[in-house]
Amino acid sequence: MTGAVVALAGNPNSGKTTLFNKLTGLSQRVGNYPGITVERRLARANFGEDIVLVDLPGTYSLAAQSKDEAIAFEVITGRTDDPAPTLTVIVVDASNLDRNLYLALSILELGRPCLVALNMTDAAKEAGRPVDADRLAEQLGVPVVPIVAKKGEGIDRLTAAIQSALADLPAPYARAWRLDDGEEAKIAALAEKAGHDGIALWAIASLATTSPADVPVVEAQLVAAAREHVALADAIIEKRYEVASALAVASIDRGAGEATSRSDRIDAVLLHPVLGIFAFVGVMAIVFQSIFAWAEPLMDLIEAGVGAVQGLVTETLPEGAIRDLLVDGVVGGVGNVIVFVPQIAILFLFIAVLEDSGYLARAAFISDRLMARVGLHGRAFVPLMSGFACAVPAIMAARSIESPKDRLVTILVTPLISCSARLPVYILIISALFASDETILGVFSVGGLLMLLMYFLSVVFTVGVAFAFKRTMLKSPTPPLVLELPPYRAPEPMAVARRVYERCKVFIRDAGTIILACSIVLWALVYFPREPDMEGFSPYAEAVKLRDATKAAMFTARTQKQRAEIQERSERAFERLRQRSAEKRLEKSYAGRIGHAMEPVIAPLGYDWKIGIGLLASFAAREVFVSTMGLVFGAGEDVDEEDATLRDRIASEYTPLVGLSLMIFFLLAAQCMSTIAVVKRETGSWRWPIFMLVYMNVLAWIAALIVFQGGKLLGFT
Amino acid sequence: MTLDQLPKDRPAVIRSIEGERSPVVLRLMEMGMVRGAPVSVRKRAPLGGPLELRVRDYVLSIRAADAKRFVVEVAE
Numbered sequence: 179m180t181g182a183v184v185a186l187a188g189n190p191n192s193g194k195t196t197l198f199n200k201l202t203g204l205s206q207r208v209g210n211y212p213g214i215t216v217e218r219r220l221a222r223a224n225f226g227e228d229i230v231l232v233d234l235p236g237t238y239s240l241a242a243q244s245k246d247e248a249i250a251f252e253v254i255t256g257r258t259d260d261p262a263p264t265l266t267v268i269v270v271d272a273s274n275l276d277r278n279l280y281l282a283l284s285i286l287e288l289g290r291p292c293l294v295a296l297n298m299t300d301a302a303k304e305a306g307r308p309v310d311a312d313r314l315a316e317q318l319g320v321p322v323v324p325i326v327a328k329k330g331e332g333i334d335r336l337t338a339a340i341q342s343a344l345a346d347l348p349a350p351y352a353r354a355w356r357l358d359d360g361e362e363a364k365i366a367a368l369a370e371k372a373g374h375d376g377i378a379l380w381a382i383a384s385l386a387t388t389s390p391a392d393v394p395v396v397e398a399q400l401v402a403a404a405r406e407h408v409a410l411a412d413a414i415i416e417k418r419y420e421v422a423s424a425l426a427v428a429s430i431d432r433g434a435g436e437a438t439s440r441s442d443r444i445d446a447v448l449l450h451p452v453l454g455i456f457a458f459v460g461v462m463a464i465v466f467q468s469i470f471a472w473a474e475p476l477m478d479l480i481e482a483g484v485g486a487v488q489g490l491v492t493e494t495l496p497e498g499a500i501r502d503l504l505v506d507g508v509v510g511g512v513g514n515v516i517v518f519v520p521q522i523a524i525l526f527l528f529i530a531v532l533e534d535s536g537y538l539a540r541a542a543f544i545s546d547r548l549m550a551r552v553g554l555h556g557r558a559f560v561p562l563m564s565g566f567a568c569a570v571p572a573i574m575a576a577r578s579i580e581s582p583k584d585r586l587v588t589i590l591v592t593p594l595i596s597c598s599a600r601l602p603v604y605i606l607i608i609s610a611l612f613a614s615d616e617t618i619l620g621v622f623s624v625g626g627l628l629m630l631l632m633y634f635l636s637v638v639f640t641v642g643v644a645f646a647f648k649r650t651m652l653k654s655p656t657p658p659l660v661l662e663l664p665p666y667r668a669p670e671p672m673a674v675a676r677r678v679y680e681r682c683k684v685f686i687r688d689a690g691t692i693i694l695a696c697s698i699v700l701w702a703l704v705y706f707p708r709e710p711d712m713e714g715f716s717p718y719a720e721a722v723k724l725r726d727a728t729k730a731a732m733f734t735a736r737t738q739k740q741r742a743e744i745q746e747r748s749e750r751a752f753e754r755l756r757q758r759s760a761e762k763r764l765e766k767s768y769a770g771r772i773g774h775a776m777e778p779v780i781a782p783l784g785y786d787w788k789i790g791i792g793l794l795a796s797f798a799a800r801e802v803f804v805s806t807m808g809l810v811f812g813a814g815e816d817v818d819e820e821d822a823t824l825r826d827r828i829a830s831e832y833t834p835l836v837g838l839s840l841m842i843f844f845l846l847a848a849q850c851m852s853t854i855a856v857v858k859r860e861t862g863s864w865r866w867p868i869f870m871l872v873y874m875n876v877l878a879w880i881a882a883l884i885v886f887q888g889g890k891l892l893g894f895t
Numbered sequence: 896m897t898l899d900q901l902p903k904d905r906p907a908v909i910r911s912i913e914g915e916r917s918p919v920v921l922r923l924m925e926m927g928m929v930r931g932a933p934v935s936v937r938k939r940a941p942l943g944g945p946l947e948l949r950v951r952d953y954v955l956s957i958r959a960a961d962a963k964r965f966v967v968e969v970a971e
Contacts, residue, residue, distance in 0.1 A: 239925035239926075241922070273952065276927055276951040277952075277953060415924050415925055441954070445947075445954075543944070543945060546944055546945050547944035550958070660919060660956075661956040661957075662953060662954065662955055663947065663956055
């Protein structure tokens with residue numbers, strides 16, 4: 179037959195995705211953390227050209243409380259645009275039979291052709307509870323194939339079973355339990371409306387007591403009808419569990435005693451009230467350190483590589499706008515994209531290992547208390563912490579948060595955390611405008627305290643804004659913590675590598691294009707117009723004048739020493755001229771004009787047009803502020819935050835109060851186009867990145883205004 | 896006694912589930928926490944955080960506030 183669709187359904191962590199990989203050879207990611215498959219995935223089977231496999235989200239039930247469950251239900255019953263799958267393979271974790279069979283029963287009762295893949299039979303055997311697949315098949319009345327998906331055991335038997343089931347579809351399952359006659363009559367009445375007994379059961383179990391969260395296709399009348407049977411929901415769930423337990427008892431050889439498992443022994447340490455906290459802090463410190471520091475050499479390498487390519491292009495192409503576009507716009511822009519790759523790769527390497535090993539669920543368990551106070555799930559901890567290094571990978575890490583609203587809150591507040599790109603800006607401002615080496619109480623340096631203040635404020639604002647969003651715009655109760663702590667398992671290197679690769683690929687493809695486009699626009703704003711009105715200042719005329727003066731001086735010079743002096747002075751003058759014309763050109767560029775135009779808005783914060791240009795340029799990346807200020811102040815473009823000339827120029831033009839206002843602005847403002855691009859990628863529309871841009875910049879403006887104007891009122895300068 | 900009061904490592908059986916069937920309660924029931932199900936407390940998270948339960952053959956973590964809804968009886 180052609181166009182057979184086979185769906186894979188099962189509990190989170192049942193090894194469904196591993197099986198999907200084995201059956202398709204696709205780089206579908208696998209994790210040991212409940213709730214990884216966010217969307218439904220399709221791939222062609224590797225054992226039959228005309229078979230398409232659909233990987234459904236792992237769920238504990240089909241009750242429509244979350245999007246995952248809704249997708250699973252809709253796909254299995256053919257309520258999506260695609261027809262219902264020809265066959266549903268229910269993946270059952272043999273080491274956790276009761277709960278897995280509960281879902282299997284809920285699916286079987288929908289009356290669609292199914293077969294059961296009994297996975298992790300090795301783990302069940304190790305735990306002393308081996309499952310007899312034949313006995314289970316006999317009791318259940320559905321084909322059961324024992325497999326160990328991770329090791330590839332039994333896959334051939336499974337593909338053969340799938341093919342023979344497709345050729346000769348198994349008979350629909352008939353439910354193995356009954357309620358009393360009165361209750362059955364009610365179910366039968368609802369089944370008439372719903373079209374099927376199984377749909378009626380599903381409606382009662384999932385709609386009777388709660389409203390469907392994400393089920394667009396459910397008929398309103400079915401919801402209303404289910405509401406009349408609140409008391410039945412309990413009975414249905416209990417009956418199914420009775421059947422599931424009976425099946426488990428019949429098919430498990432409970433010979434061996436219940437020895438403490440390896441997971442129990444590991445948890446005795448990792449979830450210990452004291453040791454557990456140390457372990458948690460230690461693990462988080464390593465993750466944090468790695469994205470903060472270990473990525474650095476790789477990033478330097480990338481920057482050096484970009485520089486080399488730029489040099490090469492400069493040498494090979496003739497001078498002109500095209501060359502400048504390629505060098506500074508395109509190659510520089512590509513550099514802006516790939517410079518993030520080390521951080522993303524390292525963070526996701528750790529997340530993948532932690533997730534697949536089972537520790538991430540424990541980390542959420544430990545940090546839940548802290549996060550619940552803000553109204554967030556324990557899973558929001560890792561993304562928020564990663565934000566101290568860089569918001570881009572941090573926002574991508576928010577994917578593991580189940581509730582869409584909580585994930586959005588996390589994404590929206592993550593850029594408020596002081597990322598490492600703000601560090602050079604803080605350093606420049608503190609060292610230029612504050613006596614940073616002076617000490618208070620003999621121990622704390624002013625610079626260190628200011629830096630600490632910035633990080634402290636960033637945490638306060640992040641928590642405060644998250645708190646505010648959770649109670650207003652994205653109002654939702656503190657997410658329930660229903661978290662399975664899966665058994666510890668060794669991560670598969672290939673699966674980890676694939677995941678890291680996929681994350682990087684998605685970033686480069688989806689966010690990279692936006693970042694590149696923004697880089698080119700920013701380049702153009704600084705570069706054009708090429709022949710600006712310099713208000714009487716002509717670099718060429720000045721250069722000619724300088725040359726003539728030098729020549730005349732040389733002519734009168736008598737000694738070698740004098741000549742050398744003149745030569746040196748002239749070189750310095752040329753350098754100054756170059757800087758002045760660069761300065762002037764920048765002032766007259768589109769960016770400079772925008773900086774001037776921004777003055778009325780930023781003047782109340784204590785900033786002039788020069789800082790305006792810096793703010794505009796920092797949209798490329800915050801640390802670009804430093805090199806732009808170098809350009810604006812004629813200290814040259816290749817300055818860093820330690821540059822003495824730049825510090826002196828800034829110190830002579832601005833007051834410490836302006837510095838403080840500027841640091842507060844950088845703390846809160848959304849300036850980084852890469853963050854905006856990645857938010858667009860993760861939320862799927864421009865709505866939330868634009869909202870983020872507006873709320874953060876308004877917040878930054880107001881806070882900086884309060885600091886500057888308040889400071890002035892208090893008599894500070 | 897409710898589940899949040901159950902001493903650590905004491906096997907118990909769920910007797911009844913109190914209050915409305917909120918999404919969390921329904922979810923927990925579908926995960927096997929129904930009447931008659933065996934349950935024990937494996938661990939309590941530091942600082943009064945969530946409970947770690949053994950339910951049927953797996954480990955589940957829930958908040959103490961949700962555990963309050965489950966009335967349990969210590970198994971003999």
